[in-house]
Amino acid sequence: MSLQVKAVTQQFHGQTILDKLDLTFEPHTIYGLLGRNGAGKSTLLNIISNRIFASDGTVTLDDETLVDNDATLGRLYLMSEVNLYNERTKLNKLLTTTAQFYGDFDQAYAVKLAGQFDLDLNARFGKLSTGYRTIFKLIVALCVPADYIFLDEPVLGLDANHRELFYQALIDTYTERPRTFVISTHLIEEIANLLENVVILDQHKIVVSGGVPDVLAKAYTITGPETDVQQYTESLNVIGTDHLGGITAHYVYGDLPDDRPIPDTVQVEHLDLQKLFVNLTNATEVAHAN
Numbered sequence: 181m182s183l184q185v186k187a188v189t190q191q192f193h194g195q196t197i198l199d200k201l202d203l204t205f206e207p208h209t210i211y212g213l214l215g216r217n218g219a220g221k222s223t224l225l226n227i228i229s230n231r232i233f234a235s236d237g238t239v240t241l242d243d244e245t246l247v248d249n250d251a252t253l254g255r256l257y258l259m260s261e262v263n264l265y266n267e268r269t270k271l272n273k274l275l276t277t278t279a280q281f282y283g284d285f286d287q288a289y290a291v292k293l294a295g296q297f298d299l300d301l302n303a304r305f306g307k308l309s310t311g312y313r314t315i316f317k318l319i320v321a322l323c324v325p326a327d328y329i330f331l332d333e334p335v336l337g338l339d340a341n342h343r344e345l346f347y348q349a350l351i352d353t354y355t356e357r358p359r360t361f362v363i364s365t366h367l368i369e370e371i372a373n374l375l376e377n378v379v380i381l382d383q384h385k386i387v388v389s390g391g392v393p394d395v396l397a398k399a400y401t402i403t404g405p406e407t408d409v410q411q412y413t414e415s416l417n418v419i420g421t422d423h424l425g426g427i428t429a430h431y432v433y434g435d436l437p438d439d440r441p442i443p444d445t446v447q448v449e450h451l452d453l454q455k456l457f458v459n460l461t462n463a464t465e466v467a468h469a470n
């Protein structure tokens with residue numbers, strides 16, 4: 181069972197936004213979908229959940245197409261910025277309607293989460309603040325019985341306390357009922373510990389895709405005097421550099437050579453996900469690798 185994106189291309193007004201993307205989302209895994217503003221994350225999620233049609237390529241779930249296939253589409257849920265709800269309808273009613281649509285909707289958990297977030301279910305959707313609109317949509321996303329849940333900017337407008345509450349709820353519900361979550365967010369530091377896999381989009385392509393530990397295992401900071409650092413990182417995949425006082429840092433993505441000793445003056449450490457992301461997607465840097 182997996183969701184496969186094959187050679188998906190999206191063009192808007194002759195401009196390529198996504199260029200022949202190949203991706204597999206495995207069951208029961210939490211993914212981070214990362215990319216700079218305008219990288220095409222929402223476009224990809226909208227294509228996967230059949231809200232827009234790709235210019236080319238296919239998306240399948242267990243080898244079944246998602247286009248005009250309600251049974252397969254029902255196994256997917258996309259929570260996004262778009263408000264699908266009638267402003268005048270009360271939240272209670274919206275939950276009941278959703279429960280009628282999705283047979284196994286976890287109404288009890290929805291009510292419990294609403295309590296934790298201090299969300300009044302008697303309120304009308306249109307009366308909610310930006311943050312509470314997001315909270316309501318998140319609650320629905322965490323309670324639908326879909327196998328693949330796509331969360332596009334799930335913490336938009338949420339204060340720090342509510343973000344913490346959401347991350348905890350995500351872990352709780354995932355532990356209780358494993359399924360796949362694909363989370364698109366710019367708050368990388370906050371979410372890094374939750375992610376099992378990461379996909380990074382840049383320049384219309386996937387530049388990183390894999391398990392977070394595997395990806396970070398080959399992400400390095402090499403620091404020391406400039407000439408020594410330069411000598412050591414020569415011909416390696418240097419994705420960024422920094423200079424602080426007399427110290428130079430080269431950020432490297434890829435395996436380090438076995439046959440090149442690390443000079444005593446040079447320190448090798450691992451990068452965290454955010455630093456790796458920033459360097460990989462920095463427009464001034466050209467070296468990319470998988």
Ligand SMILES: Nc1ncnc2c1ncn2[C@@H]1O[C@H](COP(=O)(O)OP(=O)(O)OP(=O)(O)O)[C@@H](O)[C@H]1O
Nearest residue numbers: 192193197215216217218219220221222223224366
């Ligand atoms: N319906 C559309 N018509 C024309 N261009 C579009 C359309 N939807 C998206 N785009 C363009 O496609 C590009 C990617 O947009 P998208 O919203 O997918 O990026 P994103 O990675 O989600 O960005 P952000 O992090 O800023 O939300 C942008 O340049 C955007 O202007």
